Amino acid sequence: MATPQDLRYSKEHEWARVNGDGAVIGITDYAQRSLGDIVYVELPKVGEQIKQFGSIGVVESVKAVSDLFTPLSGEVVEVNGALDGDPAAVNRDPYGDGWMLKLKLSNPDETKSLLSAEEYDKLAAE
Amino acid sequence: MNQMARRTALYDEHRKLGARIVEFGGFEMPVQYAGILKEHDAVRHRAGLFDLSHMGQFRLEGESVAQWADTLTINSVETMKPFQARYNIFCNELGGTHDDTIFYRLPEQRWLLVVNAANAEKMWVLLQNHPAGVRLKNQHGEGALIAIQGPQSVAMLQPHVDMDLASMRYYFCTEDEVEGIPALIARTGYTGEDGFEIFVDGAFASNIWEGLLRAHAREGLEPCGLGARDVLRLEAGMPLYGHELTEEITPVQAGQAWALKLSKPQFTGRDALAAQLERDDYARIVGIAMAGRAPAREGYPLFAGDRRVGEIRSGSFAPSVNGGRNIATALVERDVATVGTLLTVEIRGTRHEATVVAMPFYKRVKS
Structure with a gap:
């Protein structure tokens, strides 16, 4: 799956689709493939303040529990409730239906510290 | 990855199939190929193929084997019939578990004992204290073990052997050939499905592995890793050493x-x-x-x-x-x-x- 050019990426394999002071957050195709079949996603609550690169939840595959980190700081304004009943959406469509949460950014400048698609591809290829 | 980890005879096959490899029991083993859920589904509805060559295989020979083994195990060895397989457990003095194993009784006072990979060294040491009428051979890592598990196992394996597989009883085995290669074929497994375990010299293991996959991939035979195996055995309520059985947890505690x-x-x-x-x-x-x-x-x-x-x-x-x-x-x-x-x-x-x-x-x- 091609890495979308319009997103920003963290070294922990999360993506952010930034739009003004809002952002949608998810995990990359590389991350979902590494994890394998995802069976459970635990997300923060709406209203929670989260800090860039902090641990905000877990993504569990059949065999493993992995921490979920946020690439950006802000207030959680929405979480993808559909993942509760259909966590496999993260495997099927990591950049679309598999999105995890929406943030109201507290510091949109942080976006600059994230990787471009090209930089991320290099990292993932290592 | 641990530099000391060994490779099974099928390691190159796993690489070719794009398996994700992890260290388990001292071997570099496939944890998954296409994905645990897909592999699990194949075993429950069609069939899956497993490399279990990391398991310890000990050959025991001699007139005293059964009598001696009966002093070390909780189940009965002496009462086994030729070509019968039997689950058995070695305990310590306090009743804790050294290992859970399977004995296969072969003709002419020959036995195959299959132990868990992680316990193979410990068990080999334990078995050294044996009477004169017992001879042991450690084939750990040399003998390969391929399992085919799932409702289609009989249908898929049958074209590759001479004997009538459907007539083989559960927890029995036979010495025959698979694809012309001498093998011990046992109707045993660790998935909760019907299936067979094929013991064969490591030198010929890839012929059987490749032959079975090539012939039956289109019918849904999937290579399966240790990840799917663990889910399958847990669903089937089978204990896994290190989890439900340990040196501290006895077979009685583990429901065995x-x-x-x-x-x-x-x-x-x-x-x-x-x-x-x-x-x-x-x-x-x-x-x-x-x-x-x-x-x-x-x-x-x-x-x-x-x-x-x-x-x-x-x-x-x-x-x-x-x-x-x-x-x-x-x-x-x-x-x-x-x-x-x-x-x-x-x-x-x-x-x-x-x-x-x-x-x-x-x-x-x-x-």
Whole structure:
């Protein structure tokens, strides 16, 4: 799956689709493939303040529990409730239906510290 | 990856198939190929192919084998018929478990003993103290083991052997050829499905592996890794050494007392196990069904009210249980071990509802 050019990426394999002071957050195709079949996603609550690169939840595959980190700081304004009943959406469509949460950014400048698609591809290829 | 990790005869096959490799029991083993759920589905509905060459294979020979082995194991060895296979457990003096194994009785006082990979060294040392009428050969890593498991196992394996597979009884074996290669074929497995385990010299293992996959991939035969195997065995309620059985956890605690033959006069651990069974006061392994979507994992604590009553020993998402539920085994105190007891599992600081349920979680419909 091609890495979308319009997103920003963290070294922990999360993506952010930034739009003004809002952002949608998810995990990359590389991350979902590494994890394998995802069976459970635990997300923060709406209203929670989260800090860039902090641990905000877990993504569990059949065999493993992995921490979920946020690439950006802000207030959680929405979480993808559909993942509760259909966590496999993260495997099927990591950049679309598999999105995890929406943030109201507290510091949109942080976006600059994230990787471009090209930089991320290099990292993932290592 | 551990530099000391060994490779099975099928390592190159796993690489070719794009397997994800992990170290397990001292070997570089495939944990998954296409994905655990897809592989699991193949075994439950069609068939899956497993490389189990990391398991320890010991050949035992001589007129004293059965008598001697009966002093070290809880189940009966002497009463086995030629070509019979039998689950058996080696215990320590306190009744804790050295290893759970399978004995295969072959003609002419020959036996194959299959032990867990992680215990192979320990078991080999343990077996060195044997009487004169016993000869041992350690084939760990040389002898390959390929398993085909699933409802289509008979149909898929039959074209590759001469004998009539359908007539082979469960937990029996035979010496025959697969694709013209001498092999021991046993109707045993660790998935809760029908299937066969094929013991063959490592030098020829890839012929059989490739031959079976090439012939039956289109019918849905999938290469399966240790990840799927663990989910399959957990659903089938089978213990895994290091989880439900350890040097501290006895077969009685792990629900394996069915294999305990107290009619045998003396064997290591007998007195401890008999006393434990009699007292009936011990913590024991139970099945756990989680109410919610959060999986319970090994080491998570269990509570009855505010009292800590045990911990999870194995846990997974289980596709074959009620359309997909989170199941686990747990070692819990006796008074909360009754089926139907409501407990909670602490997951990342939050209590989640769980129920003690009967095992196995999954039982195949026998045809």
